Amino acid sequence: MTSPLEATDPYGRLIVAIAQGRDREAFAQLFQHFAPRLKSWLMRAGASAAAAEDFAQEAMLTVWRKAELYDPARAGASAWIFTIARNLRIDSLRRDARGIPDLDLSEIPDPPARPDDVLFAATAAGRIRTALQTLPREQAEVVRLSFFQEKAHAEIAKDLGLPLGTVKSRMRLAMTRLRTLLGDLS
Incomplete structure (x- = not known):
């Protein structure tokens, strides 16, 4: 037995x-009738021509895939198909509003070292x-703890039992001497 709506709606x-x-x-007839109307409606709603074309095609593909879910007693064919297209567009706008996820650049491998860089290093x-x-020896020890063990000056002072000012003075003197010796490396 067919519902009254189904009997009066040829697209249903x-x-x-x-x-x-x-x-x-039957699908070809539906597509021929609804695809251009969907595209036009979506463009009036603000979608670009290309996006509207994509949404219309996706909506019609959904009609093909999910035709068994159509209930002529609940809605006419036109309302059902336009609702599918509207929902596809809303989903797309929501995805776009979330934006592109931030990429975790830490997982991208470093490029291989160039041979001349390896030699220079x-x-x-x-x-x-x-x-x-x-x-x-005292200056070298402060440099080693600071740069190679990555300790803060206050931590070095505590470890060596020295005043913080002494650690900073030794570091300043060591860096001045190293700059003089290694000036052309910078």
Whole structure:
């Protein structure tokens, strides 16, 4: 038994035919009728021509896939199809409003080192080791704790049992001497 709405709505009958037998001819008729109307309606609603075309095609594809969900007693074919298109557009606008997720750049591998950079780094490291060996033991120790063990000056002062001012003075003297010895590395 058919509902009264189904009997009076020729497009509803086409959707039922798609649901019952995957009727390609019925779908072609629906597509020919609704796709241009959907596109025009979506463009009037603010979608670009390309986006409106995509939404219209996606809506019609949804009609094909979900025709069995159509209930002629609840809505006419036109209302059902336009609601599908409207919901697709709303979903797209919501996705766009969230924006593009931030990329975690920490997972991108570093580019391989160039051979001349590797050579320069090795040469510089050797020169720095040599320069550090020329420092007085107290200054070298403060530099080592600060730069190689990444300790704060206050932490170094506590570890060595020295006043903070002494640690800072030793660091300043060491850096002045290292700049003089390694001036061309910067």
